[in-house]
Amino acid sequence: MQLTVLVLEDEPPVREALTRDLGGFRDTIRIEAAEDVDDAWAIVAELDADGDRLALVLADHRLPGTSGVDFLTQLLDDPRTVHARKVLVTGQADQQDTIRAVNEAGLDRYIGKPWDPDELTDVVRDQLTEHVLEHRLDPLPHLRALDAARVMPLLRDRGDR
Amino acid sequence: MNASGSGREPATLVALVIAPAPLGSAIAEELRDGLQDVAWIVAAGSVAEAREVLAGAGRESWIGVVVLTSGLGPIDALVDELETDPGLRSAATLLVTDRRVHDDLAHAIDRDRLDAIIAVPWTAGTLATHARSHLARWMHEQHPDDLRSRALVTHGGRPLQRPHSELLRGLELDPTEVTSRLLEAIERVLGPRPRLRLPVGVRLTHQDVGVDAVLVVLQGRVALSRTTEVGEVLLHHDSTGPVIGLLALAQQRRAFFTARTTTETEVVHLSLEQLDRAVSTEPAVGDALTAVAIRALAERLRRSEQLQVERIRLNRDLEDERQRLATALHQLEQARLELVEQARFATLGELAAGIAHELNNPIAALRRAASYVGDDLSTILTSHPQGELVTRAMAAARDRAPSSTADDRAKRRALIDALGDRALATRMAAAGIDDPAEAAALAAQDESTLVLVEAAAGIGASVHNLDVASARIGELVASLKAYARPDLRPTEGVDVHQGIEDTIRLTAHRLRGIELVRRFGKLTPVRARAGQLDQLWTNLLVNAAEELDGSGRIEVVTDQLDEDHVRVRIIDDGPGIDPEVLPRVFEPRFTTKHGTVRYGLGLGLAITRRIVEQHGGTIELQSEPGRTVASVVLPIAGPPDDRGS
Numbered sequence: 001m002q003l004t005v006l007v008l009e010d011e012p013p014v015r016e017a018l019t020r021d022l023g024g025f026r027d028t029i030r031i032e033a034a035e036d037v038d039d040a041w042a043i044v045a046e047l048d049a050d051g052d053r054l055a056l057v058l059a060d061h062r063l064p065g066t067s068g069v070d071f072l073t074q075l076l077d078d079p080r081t082v083h084a085r086k087v088l089v090t091g092q093a094d095q096q097d098t099i100r101a102v103n104e105a106g107l108d109r110y111i112g113k114p115w116d117p118d119e120l121t122d123v124v125r126d127q128l129t130e131h132v133l134e135h136r137l138d139p140l141p142h143l144r145a146l147d148a149a150r151v152m153p154l155l156r157d158r159g160d161r
Numbered sequence: 162m163n164a165s166g167s168g169r170e171p172a173t174l175v176a177l178v179i180a181p182a183p184l185g186s187a188i189a190e191e192l193r194d195g196l197q198d199v200a201w202i203v204a205a206g207s208v209a210e211a212r213e214v215l216a217g218a219g220r221e222s223w224i225g226v227v228v229l230t231s232g233l234g235p236i237d238a239l240v241d242e243l244e245t246d247p248g249l250r251s252a253a254t255l256l257v258t259d260r261r262v263h264d265d266l267a268h269a270i271d272r273d274r275l276d277a278i279i280a281v282p283w284t285a286g287t288l289a290t291h292a293r294s295h296l297a298r299w300m301h302e303q304h305p306d307d308l309r310s311r312a313l314v315t316h317g318g319r320p321l322q323r324p325h326s327e328l329l330r331g332l333e334l335d336p337t338e339v340t341s342r343l344l345e346a347i348e349r350v351l352g353p354r355p356r357l358r359l360p361v362g363v364r365l366t367h368q369d370v371g372v373d374a375v376l377v378v379l380q381g382r383v384a385l386s387r388t389t390e391v392g393e394v395l396l397h398h399d400s401t402g403p404v405i406g407l408l409a410l411a412q413q414r415r416a417f418f419t420a421r422t423t424t425e426t427e428v429v430h431l432s433l434e435q436l437d438r439a440v441s442t443e444p445a446v447g448d449a450l451t452a453v454a455i456r457a458l459a460e461r462l463r464r465s466e467q468l469q470v471e472r473i474r475l476n477r478d479l480e481d482e483r484q485r486l487a488t489a490l491h492q493l494e495q496a497r498l499e500l501v502e503q504a505r506f507a508t509l510g511e512l513a514a515g516i517a518h519e520l521n522n523p524i525a526a527l528r529r530a531a532s533y534v535g536d537d538l539s540t541i542l543t544s545h546p547q548g549e550l551v552t553r554a555m556a557a558a559r560d561r562a563p564s565s566t567a568d569d570r571a572k573r574r575a576l577i578d579a580l581g582d583r584a585l586a587t588r589m590a591a592a593g594i595d596d597p598a599e600a601a602a603l604a605a606q607d608e609s610t611l612v613l614v615e616a617a618a619g620i621g622a623s624v625h626n627l628d629v630a631s632a633r634i635g636e637l638v639a640s641l642k643a644y645a646r647p648d649l650r651p652t653e654g655v656d657v658h659q660g661i662e663d664t665i666r667l668t669a670h671r672l673r674g675i676e677l678v679r680r681f682g683k684l685t686p687v688r689a690r691a692g693q694l695d696q697l698w699t700n701l702l703v704n705a706a707e708e709l710d711g712s713g714r715i716e717v718v719t720d721q722l723d724e725d726h727v728r729v730r731i732i733d734d735g736p737g738i739d740p741e742v743l744p745r746v747f748e749p750r751f752t753t754k755h756g757t758v759r760y761g762l763g764l765g766l767a768i769t770r771r772i773v774e775q776h777g778g779t780i781e782l783q784s785e786p787g788r789t790v791a792s793v794v795l796p797i798a799g800p801p802d803d804r805g806s
Binding site: 012013015016017019020023026027030031032033034035039042043046067 | 565
């Protein structure tokens with residue numbers, strides 16, 4: 001089982017830049033990119049078929065058709081995605097949208113465009129760590145993508161079993 | 162000679178008595194005594210019977226007086242019956258009654274149809290006198306030239322119309338005449354009174370000071386004024402009256418006014434004691450004084466009534482003026498709002514122009530840098546041992562056609578199947594290698610080669626992205642410049658489609674999630690202020706987008722309406738505008754039924770309409786649920802006001 005980060009972004013150069021900036025996680029974490037909400041759901045289905053787990057979604061807020069915020073809200077209604085952590089990456093959200101994302105979609109973080117690559121990787125590492133801790137997953141296979149110090153107690157506990 | 166002036170026998174003058182038998186004969190008898198020299202007395206038990214008698218007479222009758230009595234039913238009904246007959250309608254009506262109370266004649270009083278009410282028993286002769294004087298008046302009004310009119314006026318040598326009493330006669334006399342009679346009467350008691358000659362400006366009474374004497378003004382004029390919080394107010398001049406101080410007697414002998422001569426004046430001074438003596442000794446003084454006082458009061462009352470009417474009229478004028486001012490204020494406020502909005506737009510325009518200008522250099526640098534990186538790298542790579550491989554990988558990434566994320570995944574899956582290693586396949590796919598054979602070949606080489614290919618592909622993709630991004634910024638800047646251009650004068654050859662495209666590009670953030678359909682016809686370029694047209698398209702597109710709230714469809718349809726006009730329609734499939742609100746959406750600002758001010762829509766459309774009108778065009782908004790159409794028609798010749806300038 002691989003933890004997966006899904007990037008939802010409609011502009012190809014931005015999508016490429018995001019996935020490339022996440023290149024450091026590539027060996028440990030499955031990185032997937034979708035250009036719209038339909039494709040994002042196709043990826044969810046593929047993950048399910050492959051036995052992988054959606055751990056984190058980085059979504060732009062403006063997308064053709066359904067908005068990123070709507071997609072993040074939809075995640076809560078599907079058992080395959082309900083546990084995924086949610087980060088909004090956008091340069092256009094106004095206050096109203098952000099409030100809605102926080103209140104309705106249970107948004108975990110907000111990253112403004114243009115982003116700082118170090119901040120992006122920090123946020124992703126932090127969110128993946130939270131995900132592992134929250135669901136008491138075995139940290140070992142994902143350790144290189146996690147905050148080792150924080151998952152150490154979890155490792156010890158599991159070692160004790 | 163009769164009234165009509167023809168040679169026929171004159172009409173019979175009739176006094177009609179309508180009464181039950183015994184009372185009727187008594188009345189008729191008295192009338193005969195007093196009127197038979199001029200009138201035929203007809204007695205009847207009812208109006209109908211009277212008509213029969215008159216019709217049977219065989220010649221024309223003038224009915225000048227009708228005497229009714231109680232006991233014939235309600236007086237109102239009787240009078241209404243008289244009204245139906247043209248011959249009776251104008252007659253003077255006298256009511257003879259033995260009742261103490263009447264509650265059956267309100268209508269008759271209201272319509273002024275009762276001229277006298279005489280109680281039974283009456284003093285012998287008075288009924289005839291009444292009838293005669295009313296007949297005389299009637300003749301005088303209806304047939305003034307008839308000989309009988311004059312015969313009626315005098316009876317027993319005395320004019321009928323003159324009152325007997327000194328008081329009533331005094332009221333009818335000329336004011337100077339009454340004054341001199343008053344003085345005559347006074348002097349009969351007090352002996353000759355000295356005339357006092359006074360110049361202009363002498364005060365005869367002082368406001369709020371006790372009055373001990375009255376002054377009879379024989380010549381000249383006196384003004385009455387009073388000092389109030391708004392200064393000294395002139396209250397009477399023409400309406401002063403000839404005896405100064407008289408009315409103060411009714412006010413605890415305090416003068417309400419200051420009386421001041423305005424011309425040279427001749428007066429007679431009478432102390433209150435002298436006046437008292439004259440009144441108590443000679444009754445004519447009292448009558449004359451009362452007549453003078455009533456006349457003065459009447460004058461002043463009339464003046465005060467005129468003032469009241471004047472005041473009401475002024476108030477109404479004031480209210481009208483207030484309304485006009487309120488309207489003007491409202492219009493000014495709207496104009497100010499429009500100006501503010503315009504100024505805001507102008508400022509934004511300048512800002513946009515500035516930004517566009519400033520962005521040009523960095524864009525140029527970006528575009529050139531992307532190309533230089535590629536060139537320089539190619540140079541370096543010629544000496545690199547694996548230069549050819551790296552150059553190929555770089556060029557492939559740079560020139561790769563755009564593909565969907567789903568396609569990318571399908572290619573990657575093929576690689577995973579071929580290589581059997583997901584991580585490796587993912588790296589290959591990211592490096593732009595999608596041919597499984599090529600991937601297998603690369604996998605056979607050592608790790609450093611793959612790393613090199615990944616880096617080269619990364620550079621290629623970055624150069625490509627730099628190109629795409631700078632080109633996009635370039636387009637945005639071009640649109641911004643076009644959008645923000647100053648519009649002092651209309652320019653020829655404005656491409657309406659270009660303006661719409663620029664606007665769409667710049668309002669893209671408001672149109673996200675909305676399907677935008679262009680159905681452009683072939684349009685002749687127009688003469689217009691291009692920047693204003695851009696503002697027009699912006700307002701209409703943003704309004705439609707707000708209507709849709711993030712999902713739906715906007716159609717922009719253009720066509721050549723006729724050889725002189727182009728038409729642009731912006732159609733959305735939103736919920737539509739409330740029909741109650743629709744007629745007012747072009748007002749600068751209006752309040753919806755929920756009490757909220759729809760500032761944006763209102764002001765935006767107000768400006769939109771103004772722009773269209775300034776271009777000599779028309780705008781129309783039609784809306785129903787699911788279809789709202791904003792239709793703008795523009796003349797190709799452009800704004801009419803400075804055409805050809």
